[in-house]
Amino acid sequence: xxxxxxxxxxxxxxxxxxxxxxxxxxxxxxxxxxxxxxxxxxxxxxxxxxxxxxxxxxxxxxxxxxxxxxxxxxxxxxxxxxxxxxxxxxxxxxxxxxxxxxxxxxxxxxxxxxxxxxxxxxxxxxxxxxxxxxxxxxxxxxxxxxxxxxxxxxxxxxxxxxxxxxxxxxxxxxxxxxxxxxxxxxxxxxxxxxxxxxxxxxxxxxxxxxxxxxxxxxxxxxxxxxxxxxxxxxxxxxxxxxxxxxxxxxxxxxxxxxxxxxxxxxxxxxxxxxxxxxxxxxxxxxxxxxx
Amino acid sequence: xxxxxxxxxxxxxxxxxxxxxxxxxxxxxxxxxxxxxxxxxxxxxxxxxxxxxxxxxxxxxxxxxxxxxxxxxxxxxxxxxxxxxxxxxxxxxxxxxxxxxxxxxxxxxxxxxxxxxxxxxxxxxxxxxxxxxxxxxxxxxxxxxxxxxxxxxxxxxxxxxxxxxxxxxxxxxxxxxxxxxxxxxxxxxxxxxxxxxxxxxxxxxxxx
Numbered sequence: 202x203x204x205x206x207x208x209x210x211x212x213x214x215x216x217x218x219x220x221x222x223x224x225x226x227x228x229x230x231x232x233x234x235x236x237x238x239x240x241x242x243x244x245x246x247x248x249x250x251x252x253x254x255x256x257x258x259x260x261x262x263x264x265x266x267x268x269x270x271x272x273x274x275x276x277x278x279x280x281x282x283x284x285x286x287x288x289x290x291x292x293x294x295x296x297x298x299x300x301x302x303x304x305x306x307x308x309x310x311x312x313x314x315x316x317x318x319x320x321x322x323x324x325x326x327x328x329x330x331x332x333x334x335x336x337x338x339x340x341x342x343x344x345x346x347x348x349x350x351x352x353x354x355x356x357x358x359x360x361x362x363x364x365x366x367x368x369x370x371x372x373x374x375x376x377x378x379x380x381x382x383x384x385x386x387x388x389x390x391x392x393x394x395x396x397x398x399x400x401x402x403x404x405x406x407x408x409x410x411x412x413x414x415x416x417x418x419x420x421x422x423x424x425x426x427x428x429x430x431x432x433x434x435x436x437x438x439x440x441x442x443x444x445x446x447x448x449x450x451x452x453x454x455x456x457x458x459x460x461x462x463x464x465x466x467x468x469x470x471x472x473x474x475x476x477x478x479x480x481x482x483x484x485x486x487x488x489x490x491x492x
Numbered sequence: 493x494x495x496x497x498x499x500x501x502x503x504x505x506x507x508x509x510x511x512x513x514x515x516x517x518x519x520x521x522x523x524x525x526x527x528x529x530x531x532x533x534x535x536x537x538x539x540x541x542x543x544x545x546x547x548x549x550x551x552x553x554x555x556x557x558x559x560x561x562x563x564x565x566x567x568x569x570x571x572x573x574x575x576x577x578x579x580x581x582x583x584x585x586x587x588x589x590x591x592x593x594x595x596x597x598x599x600x601x602x603x604x605x606x607x608x609x610x611x612x613x614x615x616x617x618x619x620x621x622x623x624x625x626x627x628x629x630x631x632x633x634x635x636x637x638x639x640x641x642x643x644x645x646x647x648x649x650x651x652x653x654x655x656x657x658x659x660x661x662x663x664x665x666x667x668x669x670x671x672x673x674x675x676x677x678x679x680x681x682x683x684x685x686x687x688x689x690x691x692x693x694x695x696x697x698x699x700x
Binding site: 225244347352385413 | 557560563564565567568569571572573576602605607610614615656661693694697699
């Protein structure tokens with residue numbers, strides 16, 4: 202057998218005294234600023250070293266965006282605001298069981314358009330002069346920088362649908378896709394209602410649309426609907442509406458999906474009755490033509 | 493008479509508006525910077541409260557979803573997040589086509605942030621063998637992947653390691669929430685011999 206030597210080393214940053222446990226912390230976890238273009242502000246984080254030896258930390262800035270489930274994603278070149286934030290030092294050493302405050306200068310260039318920007322103040326365990334490859338632990342404090350000026354709140358419902366427009370049971374799965382077209386992050390509150398063709402509400406419930414939706418970000422949500430057996434539902438057309446309330450100004454937007462509810466037993470009964478009628482019709486016709 | 497004058501002066505000083513930068517605390521947030529004034533109202537709603545200051549209302553002209561935001565406001569969620577990694581040196585050793593090599597380490601997160609935390613792959617550099625794509629690293633195939641087990645884990649089976657890969661998440665504060673990360677690798681007889689190395693950065697933060 203061909204001897205293949207392929208070794209993958211995954212090396213974590215080694216502690217000075219050989220201890221395998223790395224423990225450090227950061228605070229605050231989130232910060233919010235409103236800054237006028239052409240001006241700046243100072244912010245800070247506190248980094249704690251819970252180990253029994255002094256440790257070096259790298260300090261950096263990463264951009265933050267949000268995936269369609271609302272989870273933050275960190276990386277470089279995700280937000281122009283990464284260039285606005287300068288740490289007081291790129292490397293710090295923290296004594297054992299100690300905390301250190303690290304300041305960051307936030308300067309928004311003159312002429313920057315108003316809106317929300319999101320960065321992470323990142324503290325990375327280890328030395329900037331790594332000679333080994335490895336895995337490092339990083340902690341991030343998320344900063345929302347709101348550039349002063351006109352703030353637009355605008356959320357749209359890009360999709361509101363279910364698989365198949367004929368429903369046999371009372372349990373339906375709907376899928377919603379929302380998009381924040383504004384320039385600021387916004388909280389979301391949702392409500393779903395099911396109305397019959399006679400505008401009777403057979404189902405109404407608040408729904409969880411997830412956490413705050415960042416500017417220029419989409420959100421996908423699966424919403425299960427279970428209409429209670431206590432609700433009277435005749436076979437026929439139903440309208441399922443989602444209403445989304447968002448933003449500081451409480452604006453609402455809604456979308457409707459129509460479907461046909463055909464429960465099994467009434468449907469079978471209708472089919473049987475239909476065939477009985479056809480059979481009777483054929484018998485009657487034969488009888489009349491036989492005369 | 494002197495006592496009376498001293499008392500009056502003291503009362504006058506106490507009554508003067510004070511321009512200051514001070515820290516105000518509440519159960520869920522801290523405003524650690526304030527503009528120069530003496531008044532303001534507290535508006536609440538959502539996950540944090542907004543402190544308006546006289547002459548600096550964040551809501552000025554309101555027109556169909558548009559309003560004016562003015563600069564000078566700061567606030568923070570004064571919670572903390574801690575990370576502990578149990579083992580910082582993992583060695584998959586010499587790989588073979590007849591078995592899967594595996595190593596693991598445990599990441600512990602503690603946070604009192606009310607929205608919980610997220611643990612993700614922050615950045616990835618270096619070289620490795622082919623990433624797993626079928627959910628399981630199997631012997632005889634060139635595959636390399638990451639698994640995660642724990643109450644907050646998001647991963648199902650073995651997945652390829654990529655920038656931005658979300659590993660675990662919680663929507664509530666946690667204490668020593670553990671995620672066991674397993675690294676697995678296997679090669680095929682056709683795998684090019686040689687050493688591989690990789691640099692993986694794990695980033696933890698509060699949830700948005």
